[in-house]
Amino acid sequence: QVQLEESGGGLVQPGGSLTLSCAAPGGNMKRWSVGWFRQSPEKGREFIVGISRSGGSTSYVDSVKGRFIVSRDNAKEQVFLQMNALKPEDTAVYFCAADVDSYYAPTISRDYDYWGQGTQVTVAW
Numbered sequence: 001q002v003q004l005e006e007s008g009g010g011l012v013q014p015g016g017s018l019t020l021s022c023a024a025p026g027g028n029m030k031r032w033s034v035g036w037f038r039q040s041p042e043k044g045r046e047f048i049v050g051i052s053r054s055g056g057s058t059s060y061v062d063s064v065k066g067r068f069i070v071s072r073d074n075a076k077e078q079v080f081l082q083m084n085a086l087k088p089e090d091t092a093v094y095f096c097a098a099d100v101d102s103y104y105a106p107t108i109s110r111d112y113d114y115w116g117q118g119t120q121v122t123v124a125w
Contacts, residue, residue: 002027002114004096009119012086018121020081022096024114029098030074033105035112036081038092038121045095050105051079057104064090086123093118 004027008020022034033052039045049070050059058070069082079096097112099105106112 002098004098004114004116006094006096006116006119009094009121011122011124013125014086014088014123016086016123017082017084018086019083020094020096020119020121022079022081022116024077024098027077027098027114029072029077029079032098032100032114033102034070034072034079035097035099035105035107036070037095037097037109038090039095039118040092043092045109047107047109049081050107052104054103059105059107083121086121088123090121091123092121094121 002024005023012018035050036048037045048061048064051070055072067085072079095118096116098114100113
């Protein structure tokens with residue numbers, strides 16, 4: 001079983017930026033599509049962005065479109081989530097997940113094979 005690792009979470013003021021990273025020590029991330037999810041008590045776990053194996057295709061939910069940017073460096077086997085113009089409602093635990101079967105990142109959590117432990121992002125004054 002592969003355990004993904006997220007990093008980069010923290011406390012940021014509204015309007016600020018954070019960049020999250022996702023890696024898979026011992027894994028083969030360059031062969032997987034990757035999705036980012038977030039979970040909060042109010043909304044539960046929700047898909048927010050996805051990136052295909054090559055990085056050539058990305059998808060975003062409306063609530064983060066234009067503010068978040070997903071990218072990947074397959075040489076370093078890492079995926080990044082740049083979050084800009086953060087809002088208090090972005091506060092959540094953020095997870096990355098990998099799908100070994102699909103070229104494109106699914107939007108449904110049960111389609112993913114590997115998950116990270118999550119990293120807390122808090123947007124507040």
